[in-house]
Amino acid sequence: AQSVTQPDIHITVSEGASLELRCNYSYGATPYLFWYVQSPGQGLQLLLKYFSGDTLVQGIKGFEAEFKRSQSSFNLRKPSVHWSDAAEYFCAVVGDSGGSNYKLTFGKGTLLTVNP
Amino acid sequence: NAGVTQTPKFQVLKTGQSMTLQCAQDMNHNSMYWYRQDPGMGLRLIYYSASEGTTDKGEVPNGYNVSRLNKREFSLRLESAAPSQTSVYFCASSERYGQIHSGANVLTFGAGSRLTVL
Numbered sequence: 001a002q003s004v005t006q007p008d009i010h011i012t013v014s015e016g017a018s019l020e021l022r023c024n025y026s027y028g029a030t031p032y033l034f035w036y037v038q039s040p041g042q043g044l045q046l047l048l049k050y051f052s053g054d055t056l057v058q059g060i061k062g063f064e065a066e067f068k069r070s071q072s073s074f075n076l077r078k079p080s081v082h083w084s085d086a087a088e089y090f091c092a093v094v095g096d097s098g099g100s101n102y103k104l105t106f107g108k109g110t111l112l113t114v115n116p
Numbered sequence: 117n118a119g120v121t122q123t124p125k126f127q128v129l130k131t132g133q134s135m136t137l138q139c140a141q142d143m144n145h146n147s148m149y150w151y152r153q154d155p156g157m158g159l160r161l162i163y164y165s166a167s168e169g170t171t172d173k174g175e176v177p178n179g180y181n182v183s184r185l186n187k188r189e190f191s192l193r194l195e196s197a198a199p200s201q202t203s204v205y206f207c208a209s210s211e212r213y214g215q216i217h218s219g220a221n222v223l224t225f226g227a228g229s230r231l232t233v234l
Binding site for chain 1: 120149156157158159160161164174206208221222223224225226227228
């Protein structure tokens with residue numbers, strides 16, 4: 001079964017600093033990977049997704065993520081964090097082998113705090 | 117704006133009471149989902165409906181029932197609420213179930229329904 005691990009429960013960065021949120025997945029075949037963001041009291045919004053092709057994908061709000069098959073990772077990055085980026089971030093994976101693997105499996109989330 | 121609408125946003129129940137969470141989407145999506153979100157647990161799938169007329173269990177279906185009323189609406193029912201069902205519930209929809217390559221599986225989420233069971 002597929003699974004996602006986000007090793008960092010909570011990260012604090014200063015505004016203007018760079019950010020990297022880690023995500024590791026477990027899936028036997030080609031994974032399809034997503035990052036979602038959840039602002040306080042809101043639903044989840046898609047930041048970016050990786051299906052195939054270029055392993056560096058660009059998303060909304062200046063975020064990017066890099067797929068590294070050898071490390072089973074899909075880390076999210078941003079060069080300069082803004083206070084409005086404070087939120088919870090979820091990595092997710094879906095498989096392509098039918099049945100239950102079509103459903104999205106989420107990591108437990110990383111809460112980002114941004115200090116002024 | 118088009119999207120996924122959930123009602124109610126907040127609800128407090130006593131143990132043993134029943135209630136239904138409503139979800140509607142206006143994007144003409146075929147597939148709909150119910151998730152629950154608990155601190156430190158991420159989102160876990162309760163039930164999903166790949167298309168109108170079908171429903172299937174997800175990861176944590178016990179204590180819940182669902183109805184795909186029509187293409188737009190997908191409701192979640194708690195027949196006899198328990199404190200363990202205190203959670204934030206999210207409805208989501210996608211264009212299609214499967215079809216990963218086309219991106220048709222990407223989920224759009226509602227704003228959530230916070231349920232407390234005393």
